[in-house]
Amino acid sequence: MLKISDDIKNLDDANIADNLLYYEYNTKHLRQLEKQGLARDDERFLSAYRSFEGEVFENYLYEKLIRYVMDIDEVTEFIAKGPHKKSGKTLPNTLSVNSKGQIVYRTNRNEIGEFDAIFFTKKELYFVEMTLVKSVTNLKRRLRKKKALLQTIFPQYTIKSLIILNEGVSGARQLPDYASVWITKPYSSAKVYDQITKNDYKRKPFEKIEGKKIIGTEVLKLHYFKYYNTLAWILKQSRGHKDRVLDMSFLKRKDVVRFVNLFTKFYIGFMDKEDFIKMYPSLKDKITQNVMVAVEKEHTGRLQLTYFMQHTRRNLDNIIVTGDAPKIAKKDPYGITVTEVAHIYKIIKPYHQLKIKDINIINKLFASADIQE
Structure with a gap:
């Protein structure tokens, strides 16, 4: 050590x-x-x-x-950054030093990781x-x-x-x-x-x-990682069990747990506007369309549901439920979540719809789930 x-x-x-x-x-x-x-x-x-x-x-x-x-x-290698390294263009799907001199990993559109230092x-x-x-x-x-x-x-x-x-x-x-x-x-x-x-x-x-x-x-030699393809794969596999609304055995797989830690949230379907209002009638005047359903991993490791409503490509609401009291927060129009939701909307299918009874089942599953790192 x-x-x-x-x-x-x-x-x-x-x-x-x-x-x-x-x-x-x-x-x-x-x-x-x-x-x-x-x-x-x-x-x-x-x-x-x-x-x-x-x-x-x-x-x-x-x-x-x-x-x-x-x-x-x-210590065999230490990555140079800041004034020790010439700043350049941030490259997609790899580690690079951005124009501010920081070590970052980015997708084609967004930085998803920043590191104060890295050594080997x-x-x-x-x-x-x-x-x-x-x-x-x-x-x-x-x-x-x-x-x-x-x-x-x-x-x-x-x-x-x-x-x-x-x-x-x-x-x-x-x-x-x-x-x-x-x-x-x-x-x-x-x-x-x-x-x-x-x-x-x-x-x-x-x-x-x-x-x-x-x-x-x-x-550096990196393993290629397809960020949005992996999100789509988790959606498909987590909802792919013919007898279960959510495949918890899939979510407990070691590789999937790692991806959940990486994304911090993943998407499992959508709810009809009317169904969502039945669950949270206090939001009746604010819910104008269908709601995307996502699973978020808290810092404690516990899984919980969170919801997103997309008004336009860069106008996204996050509906956060704490207990029975929902609140709405605007997401950064240029943040990674806006891009994720836009991507998921392109691939979502009618059979990904979740009913109120499905949401209740999922909440019960999460209450008893043990999905650690």
Whole structure:
């Protein structure tokens, strides 16, 4: 197991020069708030500042890691990103470094995975998550998705994770066995913010780390993965049993569990508008057409139903049911869910329709289901 070095634990920045100043940051909003007279301890300023600080923390740890791995014999390769790698066009269906300097995997239309860092040993692939969160509860789902994606495109490796957190975080012991956890001292980005916002600060030259271990994404050998074809396959197979409304034995298969973790949700059919209103009469004036039915995996691992109503190609409502109280949330018009729903609508068939009794059966199945990673 990789062990945290003292200089990373104590957040020593002596050996990274001014490299943090060569990453891209959007501080325009923060500067405007200060011009308006907001103090740095004002909650309105802090709300925007936390996002900036998270970016700096990630970049700081990347700079430390790229130096750390040079002295670790078991690490064979480390992916270059940010100012260590020339940015280029993000390529579809593979890992690449996007125009913002981030390691991403994208389909033809959307980025579906972003990685703070990735490195390899002979048999293992480590993806790194660096975050200033106070609780890891919501982190679990993100880790599950990223691991599933990497298992799919790198089946030749055992997938592990390195999670780097700050002192005071809660729930670190609840993280999965494949995750190694490092805890650092509390981090502050105040020094970097001051250097960026002071026009008279002259940054030192960038120190690029190079060596045989430092590689670009273009040399990686990935297993080809058809994102939307796989979603369609899950729809077909999960609804394909002649005697069951939903084939739970199929959903419990190891490969299918991995895909469910990757997608976080999958689609199983649609409901007639009138049937859906009978289930949730409070939405009578808001349900204008048939509703797509999907299965979502919570961070706890529990499966639950969620619903989508498409008004136009990029106008999509998510109908979320908590207990008996439904609520409607707009989805990002350029997000992956909008594209998924549009694709599923192209292949959905009349026999995929679900009745109220079917929904009740599925909810009972999920209440007793044990579908873990």
